[in-house]
Amino acid sequence: MLHPSRNINIATRRIRRLFALAIILLVSGCGDAVPIASEGAQQRSVDDSGPLRIVTTIGMIADAAKNIGGDKVSVTALMGAGVDPHLYRASEGDVRRLGAAEIIFYNGLHLEAAMGEVLERMQGRKRTAAVADGVERERLLAPPEFAGAYDPHIWFDVELWGKAGGRVRDTLVAYDPDNAVSYRTNAERYLNEVRDLHEYVKAQAARVPQPQRVLVTAHDAFNYFGRAYGFEVRGLQGISTASEAGTGDVQALAAFIAERRIPAIFVESSIPQRTIEAVQAAVKARGFETRIGGQLYSDAMGDAGTPQGTYIGMVRHNVDTIVGALTVGATD
Numbered sequence: 001m002l003h004p005s006r007n008i009n010i011a012t013r014r015i016r017r018l019f020a021l022a023i024i025l026l027v028s029g030c031g032d033a034v035p036i037a038s039e040g041a042q043q044r045s046v047d048d049s050g051p052l053r054i055v056t057t058i059g060m061i062a063d064a065a066k067n068i069g070g071d072k073v074s075v076t077a078l079m080g081a082g083v084d085p086h087l088y089r090a091s092e093g094d095v096r097r098l099g100a101a102e103i104i105f106y107n108g109l110h111l112e113a114a115m116g117e118v119l120e121r122m123q124g125r126k127r128t129a130a131v132a133d134g135v136e137r138e139r140l141l142a143p144p145e146f147a148g149a150y151d152p153h154i155w156f157d158v159e160l161w162g163k164a165g166g167r168v169r170d171t172l173v174a175y176d177p178d179n180a181v182s183y184r185t186n187a188e189r190y191l192n193e194v195r196d197l198h199e200y201v202k203a204q205a206a207r208v209p210q211p212q213r214v215l216v217t218a219h220d221a222f223n224y225f226g227r228a229y230g231f232e233v234r235g236l237q238g239i240s241t242a243s244e245a246g247t248g249d250v251q252a253l254a255a256f257i258a259e260r261r262i263p264a265i266f267v268e269s270s271i272p273q274r275t276i277e278a279v280q281a282a283v284k285a286r287g288f289e290t291r292i293g294g295q296l297y298s299d300a301m302g303d304a305g306t307p308q309g310t311y312i313g314m315v316r317h318n319v320d321t322i323v324g325a326l327t328v329g330a331t332d
Helices: 003-023 058-072 092-100 113-122 158-175 177-205 221-229 247-260 276-286 311-326
Strands: 052-056 073-077 103-106 127-130 215-218 232-237 264-268 291-296
Touching: 052 058, 052 092, 058 073, 058 103, 058 177, 058 311, 073 103, 103 113, 103 158, 127 158, 158 177, 158 221, 177 221, 177 311, 215 247, 215 311, 221 232, 221 264, 232 247, 232 276, 247 276, 264 276, 264 311, 276 291, 291 311
Parallel strands: 052 073, 052 103, 103 127, 215 232, 215 264, 264 291
Antiparallel strands: none
16 A cells, blocks of 8 residues: 555646646636647547547638648637737637647747747647747748747748648548549649639739848838748848847838938838838938838738738739839839
């Protein structure tokens, strides 16, 4: 028979393990713990019926999952229009959604920085997949100012986003092989549309004379776009919006714009407009007028039910807005 103190220690350790498991799902605030899938679930149980329950972080991943999953899946995105994923913390309702999901898709590369720990700890307990894992590491950007990490904004190189879509497809096929044919068929259609989009963006970008291919935005989210389509990119804030811009940053960017005589700069739907308006005012103080060329969708898509509420519609809107603003009065 075990000594009473031994029994107490065992019970205490069990309580601590259960408590730690609950904390995994509590990202912020308080609430009841939500049951999660059994450890190591690699395929869907034969007892499961109905659409496969998917939760994603950002809308771009949700769009890919809906297109590839079709009527075999039910997809919920935690982050809607105008939401900044760099700063996002899950609500109690989000925690419940994560707990009910069969598959969780997220971007990875520290995009969902405030949710990173909970996503990491869920691995092995339920099926999770970082779509950025579909991209070869040598094709990722690793800016020196980003503390040795990779730039997470891979969706702005449309060709790379096709690889992320392949990651979604492969995860669905592996987890739910009974519907593999449907997933592969849908993925082929979706990825063909993505390839067409890549060609469209290249053709539109080619309309901008090379000296005017300078894209200035509120934060440094468009470097993959710049590399893929031949634009020099400058952002007021860093790659993560967790780093705030100071007066010196505003003045340095204003000096660059005035010197290069850049005709238009852009606001982003997930970043307060005042940040880029401060740059515009600083440029004017230097004797040059630059205009707000329009709103771009960077870390979040547009409202559901609008063209910009889809990945393809968002990218088309962005490139059309950029090209339209930078070619006003331009001569080839």
